[in-house]
Amino acid sequence: MTSSPRVLIGHGTENDFVVLPDPDGTVWPGDRLDEAMVRRLCERRAGLGGDGVLRLVRSRHVEDAPAVLGEYLDRCEWFMDHRNADGSYAEMCGNGIRLFLHALVSEGLVDRSACADGVLVGTRGGPRRVGADADGGYWVDMGPARPFGTGEARLAGAVFGGRAVSMGNPHLACLTDVPVDSLDLGGAPEFDVDLFPDGVNVELINVVRPGAHVRLRVSERGVGETRSCGTGACAAAYTALEATGATEGTVVVDVPGGRLSVQVTSGTTVLSGPAVLVSAGTLCPEWLPA
Incomplete structure (x- = not known):
């Protein structure tokens, strides 16, 4: 590891995420970016603070990229190496992947003008096409929502079917x-393992306008409550549309951290929203030793 590795916050x-530029996989290889280091980076008092870590790295430098990308490996130059705040791996993150592309553009690793039609980015959930909007925001083709049953969440003695x-x-x-503003998400909901x-x-979702507008709060595995969840917004939009008998439509999703838009079609789901870099700097050598 270099003495002062660069970091971004966005x-x-x-x-929010700690973003680690590592194009050639030499600064943060897997044995250095282990669970303990991810937790230290995401710790909000003794570290930088974040809901997770995103490593900007080329797919060929990620050990498990061939297994998760398969035939798409050569088409995905970049891989979103995403960890939850507890150090565990995450398959996909709609907010994170928009920030990932924004960071690639800001670092000069991808030309924003080439992103209008989207670029393929590798994730542990498979390849995802991410693009830049003319208004400065970003969109990501999340693939189709795939329902697989019903269940219950138990929170503070209340039961929520979902x-x-x-x-x-x-x-x-x-x-x-x-x-949803009245709910206490300080503890993790119980669920059917x-x-x-x-x-x-x-x-947890309130319908503001059936099939068109919802309000959302989320408890993310490995993190707890977050201010937003892109994949959660897509799941919420799909469920809100399904409740009206619709299979397609565009749903505005309000989260504590802002507003997202989700377009659901018969074949895919497209999430749109902002991505912001807040700061850039280096880690101090005195902090790096465990």
């Missing part, structure tokens, strides 16, 4: 008439 609708939806990672999207053996992101 967010997508206040879902739709199990995969967006490359697992979600339990719960429509409720209980105002048989339905979600690898854990689950739980969305």
